[in-house]
Amino acid sequence: MGKKVEILDVDSKQIMDDIKKAASPPEEVEHWVTIYVMGKPYQVPAGLTIMKALEYAGYRFIRGSGCRAGFCGACATVYRKKGEYRFRTALACQTTVEDGMYLAQIPFVPANKAKYDLDKIEPGPTTLLEYYPEIARCVSCNTCTKACPQELDVMYYIQYAIRGDIKKVAELSFDCIQCGLCTLRCPAEIQHYHMAQLARRLYGKYYLPKSPWLERRLKEIDSGMYEKAFENIKKLREDPEAIKNLYYKILHEGLEKEEKHIEDPLEFIKGED
């Protein structure tokens, strides 16, 4: 045995059972809150997300639950708190329930996406307006920004879009999860998240410079220069010890030598021929 890990005498199965228990919901609930699901009151444990609270209350999602981690926008939720005039928005999977929440989930957002052939667009200051002319109707009310559960500056990027600044739209909208809450709330009927998708693709394709290294590698692969090495490796795999040694050698040398230019990328494997 090596020097870095001492040998421990443990009951592995017991450890796994302990983990299972630790990860299960606690048997006893200490604190409760009351939420109103589309108007109906339910008592649920404090500290759950809205999504888990709805499930605790007996709802089984078909719509309204996707990644459950804040990336997909499936669980857009609108709510008010008792006695408050403010209309609030949230992702059900990323928001903790509070006592007195009046909740409704948005199952679907009707919105039209423009169709385009990205290869045929020559991006210019008016491109976004051509495909999504309704952005010109923005009244700068900032409702979209207030509705955004990602806290993006949605109104700002709409203003940049009107001015034709594709880069700014792409950057400011980058973290958009396309839940559609901005579009639902907009009095000017703008379809923000579809417009921003076009902007980002234009930026990625036409404004970001192409990678020269990538081009070089593609030429190498097309020329077939790696075929021989792959054959060698396939053969080497017949000897389990030899392939294992090569793997660890490359792993450790790589950790040492990374970024020191190795002229011939096949250097390693040639040595083993």
Next chain:
Amino acid sequence: MTLKLIGGYPEYMRESIEMVEKTREQRIKEKEKEKELALSDEERQEVLNKFHPDYAPGGKRELKVGVNKGEIVPNEVADILEAWPALDPNEVDLNDIDYDVDILIIGGGGAGTVAALWANYEGIPAENILIATKLRHGDANSMMAQGGIQAADRPWDSPIIHYLDVLGGGHFANKHELVKALTTDAPKIIKWHEDLGVMYDKDEKGNFIERWGGGTSRKRLHSAKDYTGMEIMRVIRDEARNRDIPVLEFSPAVELITTEDGEIGGAILWNMETKEYYVVRAKATVLATGGWGRLHIRGFPTTNHYGATADGLVMAYRAGARLRDLESVQYHPTGAAYPEQIVGLLITEKVRAMGATPVNKYGERFVFPLEPRDVEAAMFIRECFGKGNCVKTPTGMRGVWLDSPMIEEMHGEGAIRKNLDAMYRMYKRFGIDMTKDPILVFPTLHYQNGGVEINADAQVLKGDGSPYPRFFAGGEVEGGVHGKNRLMGNSLLDYNVFGRRAGISAAKVARNSGKPGKLTLKHVKLFTEEVKKINVPLSRRSPILLPDYRGKRVLARKIDLPVLQ
């Protein structure tokens, strides 16, 4: 009153955080020395054997039915493979075909969407393609991958070196032709993404900003902040929409249809909202149903999306496809262990790749931060349950610290917002500022390493090892690419490479073949006969389609009234 929190953490956890802060400066100074903690092969084995859920006894059993009878798989997987069909084949009229298409793609995540696009590029008209998916188009683990995608495109890297990393990470069990395809197609995939307008992080010359991944010998991880999966998925989905590729949402496949001549001829879909079924006949069928995280193997929390219930494995297995490497489950070392609301959610490996070190309760280093995932996860479990050097949360979870503020110290203020905004945002929502405080992590169920065995053309293999001419698979549902453990950044790559190959292969079949033979569900009946022999409770049916998280009390009082079914 609920527990008093300071910056999102209870007071007693603060004491441990102070210890982490005390050792931080020294640890940053000695960052280079972490390499010395990297384990040898023998040490890796010792740790895996005792502390990895796959190796610990009690979690698996032998399959009693089907092609892989006698092989060992996790209990939860055996449960759904050895189950009664959810659908009664006698209730279906196969003569009444609802969709008669060239290519049926089952699954609207990454692999399915890529397959559809490449089939379309190959000349199959959009209207002759059908994507059927359980949730919405794009609701998939593909959307959630944060860290990045591997491709060997830098001068001092190569597809060969990438191959070796994949092989070693996979415990040398990977299938040669698949790893070769994965690593040689990788640069082509990145090029395709560039052309589609994916906004990868680049330097001013246009070269990608690339980072380490666990178990890789080179920096080759391409990312788009920590929304890499989302960025790729939303771009390819946008492209599929531009091309009018039809998508049936909330209509999962519940059984494959076979043909009298032993082929796959389409699938039965089930509309989850109207509860009606659809018969789809297809010249070629692509399976792209993703993985199994929502089976909660060994009771672990998961990073996976709501629909990750291994439906594809179940359907393909009944139809006679061969499965492989299913005994190996990937647990991601860094799932959130606190706060309770986000337990199990993914903390991207990029946090470690950017320099954050895992430390124990006392602020001590105990592991090389970038071991392959299984080794890293086992080391975390060892520190928590073997040595007890962990922090316990108020709900009983245990975890070690991931010292995220190191990233700000090493790369300058703002580095986390710039590169890890999704992570920052998630913690901020629960009152924790990861630029100032470390975050608590514990392994979480992440990936299905194995799956339906395919060849380099993405054809699914039968029990006897010969390929189905009309049946293909891509993405997490297929196996053989990653052997027994997948490396970071190879899942996004996998679904692109094999989704593309599946799409191209399916297009070839659609162009060159006529309609499939006479449709049948005989295979389901035959499989049912096998299930009958092994004493399976009648309530155990599959595919399960969705997990059930309803409260115990509700379920205990739940009744179905026959008037409103």
